[in-house]
Amino acid sequence: MTPYSFKRFRRLRGRPALRRMVQETTLSMTDLVYPLFVAQDARDAGPVKSMPGVARHALDGLEREIEQIAARRIPAVLLFGIPARKDDQGSGAWDPDGIVPAAVRRIKAARPDMAVIADVCLCEYTAHGHCGIIRDDRVDNDATLPLLARAAVAYARAGADVVAPSSMMDGQVATLRAALDDAGHYDTAILAYAVKYASALYGPFRDAAACAPKFGDRRSHQMDPANIREALAEAAADAAEGADMLMVKPAGAYLDVIARVREHVPQAPLVAYQVSGEYSMIKAAAANGWIDERRVVLETLTAIRRAGADVVISYFAKDVADYLVE
Ligand code: PBG
Numbered sequence: 001m002t003p004y005s006f007k008r009f010r011r012l013r014g015r016p017a018l019r020r021m022v023q024e025t026t027l028s029m030t031d032l033v034y035p036l037f038v039a040q041d042a043r044d045a046g047p048v049k050s051m052p053g054v055a056r057h058a059l060d061g062l063e064r065e066i067e068q069i070a071a072r073r074i075p076a077v078l079l080f081g082i083p084a085r086k087d088d089q090g091s092g093a094w095d096p097d098g099i100v101p102a103a104v105r106r107i108k109a110a111r112p113d114m115a116v117i118a119d120v121c122l123c124e125y126t127a128h129g130h131c132g133i134i135r136d137d138r139v140d141n142d143a144t145l146p147l148l149a150r151a152a153v154a155y156a157r158a159g160a161d162v163v164a165p166s167s168m169m170d171g172q173v174a175t176l177r178a179a180l181d182d183a184g185h186y187d188t189a190i191l192a193y194a195v196k197y198a199s200a201l202y203g204p205f206r207d208a209a210a211c212a213p214k215f216g217d218r219r220s221h222q223m224d225p226a227n228i229r230e231a232l233a234e235a236a237a238d239a240a241e242g243a244d245m246l247m248v249k250p251a252g253a254y255l256d257v258i259a260r261v262r263e264h265v266p267q268a269p270l271v272a273y274q275v276s277g278e279y280s281m282i283k284a285a286a287a288n289g290w291i292d293e294r295r296v297v298l299e300t301l302t303a304i305r306r307a308g309a310d311v312v313i314s315y316f317a318k319d320v321a322d323y324l325v326e
């Protein structure tokens with residue numbers, strides 16, 4: 001006899017079939033985006049040391065990589081270009097024959113059904129490594145906007161389905177929308193990096209994309225990790241400027257932000273980016289035998305979905321697709 005009546009939660013936990021039946025959050029490869037680094041100079045291709053399992057791809061060989069992603073039924077890639085040369089204006093970002101337009105054309109020629117999202121920023125292309133034009137040692141917001149717009153139009157013209165401004169310049173979404181429409185690209189969507197924190201978790205990415213700032217940091221335009229009300233304002237502003245999808249980045253340490261943005265700005269699909277540092281921390285611990293990589297990957301991605309993300313960008317996307325099939 002039990003002394004008093006109590007709820008026995010384990011009744012629904014005892015069998016896999018029942019557990020699956022009552023599962024509230026699902027993870028599917030169709031909700032994943034795989035980030036892809038493409039190098040203009042084939043000599044820059046190869047493994048990224050701080051991100052085991054991730055590589056910079058040359059244009060030749062891109063088709064093979066895309067086939068592997070498509071075979072796993074991952075619907076989209078997020079493209080980052082590594083130019084052969086950098087300059088103060090980041091001209092490689094908006095060169096119509098630059099690395100991203102070239103990569104988009106090749107991907108679309110090989111797999112027209114693969115959705116291509118092109119990241120729009122200058123930091124991979126500027127010699128100083130900042131996300132915009134530098135004036136008096138500061139990133140000049142308004143001088144940067146037209147260059148971002150030129151890049152977005154070049155990517156749309158090459159066939160990108162979505163452009164994703166990541167530089168955290170104020171007004172970048174409105175500027176891109178106007179420029180895309182002016183050029184007749186009404187149907188090119190904008191995924192706004194609306195809520196992008198000044199995070200130390202981008203470290204390995206800056207190694208992969210060779211875009212660490214040569215002086216200073218990005219705190220004058222990326223968000224303070226201490227803030228959340230500001231995140232809601234950023235998301236609302238980008239939605240009002242015409243963003244078709246909104247992003248929160250990083251993901252794992254910002255689940256509260258994902259949940260709040262989901263509620264506060266319900267009109268746009270929400271994307272979360274599990275960034276390079278999140279990836280590398282899991283990889284490093286797993287390589288040491290300290291955690292079970294597969295279980296941790298599935299757990300972290302499920303948590304990001306549970307918090308409210310519709311779509312997750314992850315360097316684990318291909319692995320997850322394999323796990324889900326097994
Ligand atoms: C460039 C950009 C960064 C990331 C995506 N786009 C780096 C940064 O802002 O310094 C980070 C992605 C990752 O860490 O995986 N603006």
Ligand code: ZN
Nearest residue numbers: 121123131167
């Ligand atoms: Zn940038």
